[in-house]
Amino acid sequence: MRNPDEFDAFYKDARDRLLLQTYALTGDLPASRSAVRDAFVAAWHHWRKVSRLDDPEAWARPHAWAHAQRRHTARLWHREKGLDPEVLATLDALGKLPVNQRKTLLLTQLSSVSLTDMAREVGLPQADAERELQRATAQFAVHRDVASTSVRTLFEPLREHVEAAVRWPRSTIIRRAGTRRRRTHTAVGALGTVVALVATGVLVTDTTGVRPTLGGDDPAVTSASQAEDSARPVATPETLPDSAMLTARQVAKGIAAPRWRIDETNDNTGGDGLVLPCQEERYADPRGTAALLRTFDAGKAKDAAAAFQVTEVSRSDKTAGRTFDRTLDWYAGCTDTRVQLLSTHQVDRVGDEAMMLVLRSWKQDSTMVVGVARSGQLTTTTLARVPGERVPDLDRSAGLLATAVDGLCRLPDAGACAGRPRHSVAAPVPVGQVPGMLGEIDLPPLAGIVRPWVGTEPRKAVLNVAATSCDHADFSAPPMTNNLTRYFGIPGAKLPDEFGLTETVGSMPAARAHAFVEKVRAKLDACPDKDLGTDVTPVADVSTKTTDLSVWHVRTEISDESTVDFLMGIARDGTSVAQVGFVPSGKVTMPPGTFPALVRRALDRLAAMPPPAKG
CATH class of the missing domain: 1.20.140 (Butyryl-CoA Dehydrogenase, subunit A; domain 3)
Structure with a gap:
């Protein structure tokens, strides 16, 4: 639609x-x-x-x-x-x-x-x-x-x-013109199709007995993934009954709201198929054998809570594993405008594999908890969206996901059922072109700014713009490898050119990486004595055997009337190092505690960095 x-x-x-x-x-x-x-x-x-x-x-x-x-x-x-x-x-x-x-x-x-x-x-x-x-x-x-x-x-x-x-026509005028254009094209196309069918005598039938797929693929076309799945014989698909899906009462136990009701249940073949937030395609497994979508609402108000369940049946456990991963990637790397990943949670004792994500939509002023679980050949997703910044109870959200799996696990193609769920904070799912780096999904909103963050393509870190005038940390010199840098800005927000956030990453042997971080720490500590116009305020400093994290607020006097503020953090996970720098602009800055949390996210993402190259 x-x-x-x-x-x-x-x-x-x-x-x-x-x-x-x-x-x-x-x-x-x-x-x-x-x-x-x-x-x-x-x-x-x-x-x-x-x-x-x-x-x-x-x-x-x-x-x-x-x-x-x-x-x-x-x-x-x-x-x-x-x-x-x-x-x-x-x-x-x-x-x-x-x-x-x-x-x-x-x-x-x-x-x-x-x-x-x-x-x-x-x-x-x-x-x-x-x-x-x-x-x-x-x-x-x-x-x-x-x-x-x-x-x-x-x-x-x-x-x-x-x-x-220039004065622009109203959007309704543009839409009316677009609708007329579409009708004209449709009429011409339909006439051409009739002529072609009459001329060729083509009659489309399905008498071959070939099993259709959800994505409408030509059954005669064979791909590498289909060949993989053909190693396991596929029986006639069992029906995915409506009764296997969550009820309104079960949703009410999982997500607190005044009143839940089932809005609709269907196979999601109508419209464009993009019903849930962050959903990228109609089906995560377009070659699956069955699917059901159920929507719930908690009132007619525009800002009322809403919930969804999607279940897909794949042709094999292996294909279902890919469906689980793909579904998880949609939400872990959500491309909807101004959606931020708040946290990731591993969920144990629920099906064969399960995870939950907490997302914040700053555009819609709502918070979402997404659960994805797999039981054998069945993958199910639960999504609850509530207005405001309050995060729904995660124990109850995990319980809702477990209930969804229990409703499905007795079907013929299912696997494990659910016990009492147990969830724990997990590292973010690796997504994006460079999974070891921050992405737009990680970045917080800024007061008074309604436009989204946009990142540049990661490029080889010849220069390190994330460094301060105190440390001049160099990510380009050996033995640093896998060295990349990228910049994030907010196009159209009318902010000065110097505003923005930069991250630079690289890898080197663990001992050298730890020494690299210690050198940056030492330079920041000594900076106020060497440059009397610079003040350095430590914000965070945490170390373990394998990790380091430090954050500073650096203020430099440019003149008697002008100063520049800079937030900088450096993080290490084993052999990988990340430096993050942020230049605010007046009131357009991050609230207290937000930048250290972002550096922590950069540290969490470093686990996906490749090991240092052997030179």
């Missing part, structure tokens, strides 16, 4: 950004406005697909850029009258760049895409795209007679001009 509220929010959030980019690309404001409008019409036409993407704006941008370039066939940089000289000079400088160079510069300066995605959008290998970006930045700076570090500020007059010059 297409959600107009989500589309309206996307339209309101992205339209000025896309217009600025498109205008900077073409220099033609009327063509750019029409192109961006058409891109949103197309986005609503395809909203079921577009809304599932991690970044819907990345889908709309190429459409807007291509439409604008088609509309504008001459060099129109100076056709507008009365332009501010700064705007005119910037457009003229951009017009002197080759198109690919112009695109690399605009994607880097006016969007939050990674270098990898930037290269993909311009259609170049990453190394070539980075070279084009360097040339574009240098040439643009020369044309505008500024330092290359000041390039970003030149786009502000363009932004102000665009925002002042």
Whole structure:
């Protein structure tokens, strides 16, 4: 089901950004406005697909850029009258760049895409795209007679001009145009299908006896995973009865709320199949043999508690194990906007394997407890969402997961049932491109900021921006290996360039790693004596045989009127080290205790780092 509220929010959030980019690309404001409008019409036409993407704006941008370039066939940089000289000079400088160079510069300066995605959008290998970006930045700076570090500020007059010059149609108008477009395409497609069927005499039947799958795959297509599963004969699937699912009374025992009731039970074949928060696909096992979704609510209010149970039946225990892992990954690495992982819990004595995650949605002002368990070939997920920051009772949540398993474990394809559940805090599930590093899912909200954190692609740590002026910790020198760094910012939040959070990680033999941390500690202790303009306040300092964690607040006087605050933490787990640095901006900072907790999360994630390379 297409959600107009989500589309309206996307339209309101992205339209000025896309217009600025498109205008900077073409220099033609009327063509750019029409192109961006058409891109949103197309986005609503395809909203079921577009809304599932991690970044819907990345889908709309190429459409807007291509439409604008088609509309504008001459060099129109100076056709507008009365332009501010700064705007005119910037457009003229951009017009002197080759198109690919112009695109690399605009994607880097006016969007939050990674270098990898930037290269993909311009259609170049990453190394070539980075070279084009360097040339574009240098040439643009020369044309505008500024330092290359000041390039970003030149786009502000363009932004102000665009925002002042353009009035946007209401989102309802865009949606109506998108709906008409979809109906037209559907009618044309249906006519083409009828013609093709009549011409070829094709009649689709299912008389082969081949067992269909939940994902609608062609049964004649064989993949590597299907070949694996075929080693075990698959009997005729047993029905997954509604009676095996949780009842409203059982949910009430697990999650406190005034009144629970069953809202709906189905096989989740309708709509786009994305019903639960953080869910990435209709089924975690699209080749499974059965599935049931049951939804519960605790009232009609918008902010009332809600609960869900999803159960999937796989073809074998091995495939179910993959289904369990995949489901867990959806929540452990949730890509929903402004969702934070609060804690991870191992759950024992429940089925063959089970875990719970506590997540906080700062966008929806709610807290979620997600339980995932496997019993033989059956994987079940329980999710309870309650308003506010109060975390539901985890003993009762574990009990709810155990009850869900007990309702399923007597079915023919099931495995172990549940005893009295026992849960304990566990390390976060390794997720992301570099599981040993922090991700957006780990980062806390900041007061007054409603936009999400966005991280750059992890890159080799040639420079360590997480270091302070006191320690200058170097992650690039031997014997450090596996050295990577990444930066997190909040695009569109109008924060200064120096704001942000950086993490740098690396590995070396355990004794050398411990010495590396001790050296940083010693330098921070000595810093106030060596630099009288710097104050260093220890915030946390904990060590065990195999781990270290230290956090400091560093304040440096730049002038009599200006100081810079910096929060820095360093952590070690055996052979792996992480340094985390955060530069706040005025009131946009982290509450007391939040940054040390984030460094603790960085320490927990280090367990997924590879061992140091042998040199």
